[in-house]
Amino acid sequence: PPHKTADHVASAHDRLEMVRLAVEDEPFLEASDVELDRPGPSFTIETLRHFQDQFGPESTVYFIVGQDAFSEITTWRSYQALFATARFIVMTRPGAKEKPLEDFIHAEISKAYQYDPKMNRYGHPEWHTISCLSITHLDISASQIRHCIEQERSIRFLVTEAVRHYIEQKGLYR
Template identity: 40%
Template structure:
């Protein structure tokens, strides 16, 4: 079984998230993509983020009807900040390594990987699927990792990825770039502007029904 883990604040989830997930599922022939909202992001202030409950509900609505997409609240079940290494370890421990994990993230996030908790260990626990986009320079490993860390990974032409000492790979794959951002959706909602076709209809209705992102 090959599973993709896609984390993020999802505030709110939008069509860009869904399209990237679908393309990565297809590229790597994944059995499942698990959407994992961060409960308490170590990179953002809690005051800046909509409650986990609302973000989780929007993710559930967005993926409803797609049998390859599922939801996990694992990061809300833990106290403290939401760290990716703890999430990956949770799935490996729970399923006793009967699954092959592809950790999905954008290239900008990968470039900042050294700011993550225990990032060296994380890179050796699972495969990484780094999303690139047209016009965004693919700097490879040297642009994100120190020289000594990058040297642990050797490019494997057979799979088109960098193989690490534990057999896990770091892949760079270009996906369709939809210029949609959660921050733009929030700002449009605050101003009472249309967010049609930026987020799934069910998510748009949820935002309106619950008066999210509007300034009282």
Template identity: 35%
Template sequence: MIGVLGGTFDPIHLGHLRPALDCLQALELAELRLIPLNVAVHRPQPQASARLRLAMLEAAIAGEPGLMADARELARPGGSFSYDTLKSLRAQLGEERPLCLLVGADAFRGFMDWHRPRAILDLAHLVVMDRPGIGGPLAPALADLVAGRTCADPRSLRETPAGLVLFQPVTQMDIAATRVRELIRQGRSARYLVPDAVLAIIRETGLYR
């Protein structure tokens, strides 16, 4: 079973990495691919270049078995849509292998505004990671979409290639890349928010100053 976690990763920080590791272990994934986007469609464009964001990602996960950087979106022109990425992965992995798209609870609440949300569930399971401060009832359209799809046991995801929704508790780390960038812009330390290897790249290149 393969996991996928996309994001701007501008920069990647511990709020990305610890929940990713939680899911890798809890779901017993063979691997979890972290995929930096190229052109954002629902958020501001990244400040760091694709090359540096990929370098920071690779530095952050170096030596952690099961986590791997996947640059396929950076090589694809135009907006970075999860549907296109999952189609690409399906072409590579085949139709039968279970595929899990990991999303934060806040992003999940806007899922119906994504490009082809129903088609995404034809390609992958949706694993919703808990995040601090996110709660309350789902919008009716989203509630209708997940009705009958929700499962409570990660082992259920192995029984079918796609289509289920799992709410997975993860370590609660309320860290935002905007906060990291602002600290650096102010000349303050962002240590303990991002891995030291990422901080080293930021210092060497003068990113976010």
């Protein structure tokens, strides 16, 4: 990712292959290599616009993001244009308070977003919606996986078996 340092980051090709392996048994998911074909850094706004162009104006592009990443979205390139390009689904942890998320949306994105409790989403007169989806919290992060590998501890239940095998075979994160 363009906004991350290079320490302990797998190559873009390795990350793509791990995503492909992780979703290979999911019929409605597919990994895309569109960002690998671009020269230089790839930014989310360019990727979302690519898919909007590829699937046409009648299609709806959704961007699924975790609440932690969403809270840093103001650091992303052209972040306000993201909301005009795609519908957001923000994955929140159980028990996460709606108020801090609403405060963030109003302070950092747009005061025009209004919460609809029946739909559990924020609507905007000109931009796409921001929906909230509470998920079961799994205490797994990429940094935790890298740390386990550095400490030579098992990652068996943190990633799929195919991904674990790939990481071991390639010697990633060592």
